[in-house]
Amino acid sequence: MKTQVAIVGAGPAGLLLGHLLRAAGIDCIIVERQTQAYVESRIRAGVLETVTTDLLHRLGIDKGLNASGLLEEGFNLADGAHTIRIDITALTGKHVTVYGQTEVTRDLIAAAPARGLEIVWEAGAVTLDDLTGSPSVGYTRDGVAHRIEADFIAGCDGFHGPSRKAVPFDQGRHYEREYPFGWLGILADVPPCHPELIYSNSDDGFALASMRSPTRSRYYIQVPLSERLEDWPEDRLWDELERRFAPLASRPVVRGPAIEMSIAPLRSFVSESMRHGRLFLAGDAAHIVPPTGAKGLNLAASDVAYLSDALIAFYSAGDETGLNAYPARALARIWKAERFSWSLTKLMHRFPEDGPFERRMQMAELDYLAGSRAMQTAIAENYVGLPL
Template sequence: MRTTVGIIGGGPAGLLLARLLHRAGMDCVVLESRERRYVEARQRAGILEQGTVDVLRKCGAGARMDREGLLHRGIELRFEGRAHRIDFPALTDGRSVMVYAQTEVVKDLVALQLADGPPLLFGAEVLAVEDPDSATPTIRFRHEGREGREGREQTLSCDFVAGCDGFHGVARRAIPAERTAVFERDYPYSWLGVLADVPPSCEELIYARHRRGFALHSMRSPQVSRLYLQVPAGTDPADWSDERIWDELSARFAVDGDWALERGPITAKSVTPMRSYVQEPMRHGRLFLAGDAAHIVPPTGAKGLNLAVTDVVTLARALTLHHETGSTELLDSYSETCLRRVWQAERFSAFMTDTLHPHPDRTPFEERLQLAQLERIAASPAASAELAENYVGLPLS
């Protein structure tokens, strides 16, 4: 097989990149190791920045999002029994965010790809990226045969390779370790996340800092709530009964007044570790990393999916310029351009995480500093604007 851009990974980053390249008249092939049913069911992020929303609309993948997504013009911070609203449009010249699950974004992009896009191969396990620093890198993969039969090994020759296959994928490991620098931080707590068949108890997301731990009230639709609890690292979700989860959520969201958390059947539970990770550079020869293959942020700042989108938008521009003019200017600056934004997102995500999560080994002094920071956000328009600008997303340059 032969193509211009070989894309490893059929998640939102790989699929969006394929869509952008297709619209620019460039051929590509997407290789995804999992089957379509699995890919379209993976529960991930649910907050789309303004820039992400704009990109999806522009590439033709925004129709269902605009019908079914929930436009959010703010978030609510809760601490010490009080609530403070951050008004996004008032603080960011009219920008906002959209609540629309990553699973739905993937479904929309898969449908477009299969209808009129370049090849998308499910069940294509990438084994290696070979000669990434040559003029013709090769992707070696095994494509599962029909009726579950083991597929034969194949090769895909490319001009460029885009590694959109996540932290555990092949692309990241294809860069020699001696040519990379890794920056990481692990947190001593995780998030216990649940999906519940109950209408949300709020119109906008609630971020609650409580002495017992952090809690987040989000949603997937007007009928489905998505909620999170800070728990110790290594927690087994089976140790938390439904009643215990609802009781703990109610305690952490408690606020002066008559607000109450609505309860309903919990349909899914999972634990998400919290970590920050950046691998530099994001390019090696003609191999380019995007999304979780290059960086991970704790979910508190809602940046993971949105960072992946800005990566592939930057890469698509660079590849399109090369395709149209032969210039490598944007390709050569890809890593540097992306990393400037990545580190701003890492900074904001760490700030939100450190401010809202009581540390298990915190001192009374540190606890007071957390509260002082939240008090400043609530009292200072400048501090509120700083949070809002980062949350809705810095403009795509």
């Protein structure tokens, strides 16, 4: 097969890029190693910046977003006993939208056939070849070998995919921070305990109360990396959530059977090698942020906004300026989002190496934040998303 742009990975980054290119009349094919059912069932984040929602509106893939997205004008930081509301709309004139990444992915997949966006599911043994010459993507399906020849390859297949590994390690700099804890999360069809998100740092560690809809809640607590899911029966987790949020929330924590429970480790990662020949990386293939700042999906969206603009300029006018500038443009925004996510993670979590002094510093910063409009504005600007 031949196409103009071969996209590896059918997550939000690859799907958004594919739709943006097809809207401009550019041929592309997405290759995904998992099944469609698996991709559509993955539970991920749900706070969308206007950068992300603007792309969905621009593409006209916004029926679900318009019907079910929850506009949030603020969120809350807490010290375990008191909440500090960050009024993001009053401070920035913007808002965020709560709409699950799972729903975004399903919407993009459902819209693909009518827009001529081909997705190859269950592609095994994916390889990326001749990236500095005539690039191609090889894969197997049902025991048959296939190859897609392309002008460019977009690697949108995450940290563990073949795209990141296809870039020579010594070509650029790589930065990583692994955190000594994870998030234990539960998703349940119960009404949220508060109308806005609450990020809480108590003596027991971090906890988050969030929602996916008025009838579906998502909760997390910080746990050591040594913890296992079998150590946390549902009743134990609900007991802990009730204890932590009773002093903070406007309503009681309502219990219900778990739709999903998981423990996710936290990591910060940036590869400054976002291009190798005719391969371009986007999304988690190039960077990972801890979920504290809700930046993962939104950074993927800004990456593909930059990359699609560059590819459209190349095919419409033969202009390679955008392609050459893509890594620098994307990284400027990536590092600012990494800084925000790192700083909020440091402020709201208990690190095992920290002692009473570090705890006092956290409390002092939260106390200062409660009375400083300037500091609240800085947090609000980063939370709603910096401009492209």
